[in-house]
Amino acid sequence: MEENTRKELENKFAKLLINAGFNFVSGVPCAAQKYIIDYLSNHPKIQHIPANRESEALGIATGAFLAGKKPIVYMQNSGLMNSLNDITSLLISYKIPILLIITWRGAPGEDAPQHLVNGRSMIKILDTIGIPAQILTKENMKLTIQFSKTWLKEKQIPAAILIIRGILK
Amino acid sequence: MKRREAIQIIIQNLNKSIPVISSLGLISRELFDLRDSPQNFYMTGSMGLASSIGLGIAINKQKIKIIVIDGDGSLLMNLGSLASIGFFCPKNLIHIVLDNEAYESCSGEPSVSKTARLDKIAKTLGYNFVTKVKNKLDLRKAIKESLDQNKGPVFILAKIDLGSHRDLPRILKLDKITRRFKKFLAQFK
Secondary structure (H helix, E strand, O other): HHHHHHHHHHHHHHHHHHOOOOOOOEEEOOHHHHHHHHHOOOOOOOOOOOOOOOHHHHHHHHHHOOOOEEEEEEEEEEHHHOHHHHHHHHHOEEEEEEEEEOOOOOOOOOOOOOHHHHHHHHHHHHHHOOOOOEOOOOOHHHHHHHHHHHHHHHHHOEEEEEOOOOOOO | OOOHHHHHHHHHOOOOOOEEEEEEOOOHHHHHHOOOOOOOEOOOOOOOHHHHHHHHHOOOOOOOOEEEEEHHHHHOOOOHHHHHHHHHHOOOOOEEEEEEOOOOOOOOOOOOOOOOHHHHHHHHOOOOOOEEOOHHHHHHHHHHHHHOOOOEEEEEEEEEEOOOOOOOOOOOOOHHHHHHHHHHHHOOO
């Protein structure tokens, strides 16, 4: 029952992303975004090119943007840490607007110890490099996408939407 | 063959409607110095990603050829990109690696490409046309052949010599490069 609700909500979020005009997606999968990735990768309006590392996903999405697409890159925050230089020296420095959908592992209340340092530093890191981060809930889906879309268009640098495990129910 | 000579040969054989993604650091600066053009995207900071950017373009602009000029150190940093390119197999992607077996944009510290057999790896991972060249004549031939046919992804491993001048101009207006290159690409399907 709870799984069905989660699926519906993640699919709804994916649909809203497509309606907002995003048409290209790359990334490295995370279980917390299972139904989002699944919906996007099976949708005829979306071109999906998965990657081996988050850096690679950002590179592929940059190429897609240069070729006229509106890209999304999905990842876990472990991958955000992997690819920080690519975000700063490519996406921000060259003004490549890509929507980042990032799972916030190590969020308050989580117990997997390997994620805790990333979890407690992520918001500060994103803030320091100037990327806005919004936490997705079932109530704010439209709003987060609308804000991101406007941000990408006006600032021409990435925006991030954060997914906390189990929050969509 | 020095890096500058290799880049000269590459651009001599390209008309102005073929996009070029160049890797950092002296490769991009050399290209910028030799022939700045809207067709060039100089990737100056995100080491390893030139071929990934090339892949993202190639699958979206299937009517034109895309050139990536990579370095051995950069390729080794993102070796997984070869597997992705092999998997998605864009026929229009020409991936040239200038291999001097060193990080010459730093201080010439050795890389491990001497024993890595990068050409064999590319072949194994799914590139359709792979060649290794050691002189200008063979490089010119390989580029012409790749441009004439649609048999990619192409991998050209060009062995080059160490020792180049470093007093090259720095690319400064990065966001302008993005806009100019995006506009250039917009004219193609």
